[in-house]
Amino acid sequence: MKHFSKLVRPYLVWMVLIVVLPLLLIVLYSLTTGGNELVNISFTLDNFKKIGEPVYFDVLKKSFTLGIASVLICLVCGYTLAYIISRQNEGIQDLLILFVTIPMWINTLLRTYAWISILSDNGLVNKLLVLLGFAPANLMYTDIAVLLGLVSDMLPFMVIPIHTSIRKIDPSLIEASHDLGADNIQTFIKVIFKMSIPGVINGVMMTFLLSISTFVIPKLLGGGQYMLIGNLIETQFISVGNWNFGSATSIILTLIIIIGMSLMRKFDREKED
């Protein structure tokens, strides 16, 4: 095996160039002042402290609440969908899973624009409302619009791992449960749900990561004023030009994600023991 390790070297070089180096740069930016000129830098922790300011802290809070809310909605819808799919016979299951993944083939931007055409003031929903004699509703640029966008964007990432874990359940376990007197509901709670927890954990992890780092969806469906962490980072880098604060925010986001993931992993492992 040893002589093969040489083959890894070019890959390592690329890894350093495209992953490690940018990361180090971000760390450097987050700890310094002086914008993006690397000539006269001085070290400081101010960039991190800045996130504690009410304006920015609210963005953090809002990101979390929205993230958690969208993950929960995704979990309920995704689980139901995954369970219904798993009850079909093999061929139909594959087909339905294919349908679930179709949105993933389409660019997020396009999908989000599709939502705009549905939700906007003279969009599909409002036209329908007017047609039925109701007053048109203001749907765009609300939390609901952002939630809808997020949930529809993330749903496949919830459905697929859950469906995989339900599908893996040995049917004789479900028979054993019936055999021991458990009806369908009891069997679902005591066997199927328990066996699908690894899938749920994976799904929650993935969708949470996606929801907390998104910036396209809140920007398009929430409007220019709508700020989540992703948008904050984007504006700091692109419009405000404060790369130092932007970097610090990115690092905080990364830390949150790493902590979240390791908590999940730990929970997952305890479940297995």
Next chain:
Amino acid sequence: MARHPFFKGKGIKLEKAFIELKGLTKTFGAQQVLKGIDLSIHRNEFLTLLGPSGCGKTTTLRMIAGFEEPTSGEILFDGIDISKVPAYKREVNTVFQRYALFPFLNVYDNVAFGLKIKKMDQSMIRHKVLHMIELVGLAGFEDRAVTSLSGGQQQRVAIARALVNEPKVLLLDEPLGALDAKLRKGMQTELKKIQKEVGITFIFVTHDQEEALTMSDTVVVMNEGVIQQVGTPEDIYNEPENRFVASFIGESNIIEAVMKKDLLVSFDGFDFECVDKGFKDNENVEVVIRPEDIDIVKQKHAKLVGVVKSITFMGVHHEIVVETSERDYLVHTTDYFEPGLEVGLSFEPDDIHVMYRMDWV
């Protein structure tokens, strides 16, 4: 084909049947797996379904448990048709062919599963579960993950998990398949003891004929979705009804013969007295002679003569093949005979068992 010598032999059961299978058939796609099963099972009976792999034993059991709906036919419990009752409402528990233990629960919680569903009192559950775990010899393993147990231990958890519910009927699908010979013997005795003690009906599936004969009150021999014979182990062994049963249960000499008249059968060119009657005169039949019922004697004392072709020591007895002009005979005896020796074969009238001829095996 399915005949019912149910009131024949020693295990005479006059009380009403507890479970009755009536004309049960099952078709998967184009394949008819069960072709009309008729069977009566009595309270506290240890009944074994015996047959080669794929003959439909598991399918029969699954229909009794409620996991499979019959294509046609009825399943009666105390005279009531339950073929539409869902599995969870049936007073039946199953020990699955591949255990089907819940991997996310430890030994204790696996065994307690059924009682918890019944919402039994917590301390009562604890008492029963611990007692049952001890009964199957797993005391001290309560907190172990079932995935960390050996195959034999898992099987015992599966047995405990089913038995603790005190079902009226316990269905066991080859529950001893994964055990080594010694443990298997031990568990056979144990199961039999439990069945006697708890007093429940066991429907046991195996393809091991020795296991079937030693444990059961009644043996049901199946082949290709058809019951071949129902009877006590003695019946099945001593009076097989056809070639399939005779060859499946133990080793035999099966010989095509003609029933000259009652009590006289002819094969290999000689007439032999026998104890069977009720066949048509000159009906084509088959004769079974068990290897241990044949004596090797001097040639002048016997009708059938031949030469010792081979002798193999089998532990307790020798297995000898004697070549006659018509066929090879298998003989079991504790004596030793030199290969090449010219010998005679002798047997008593009641060692000959006459069966209907089957053309399709």
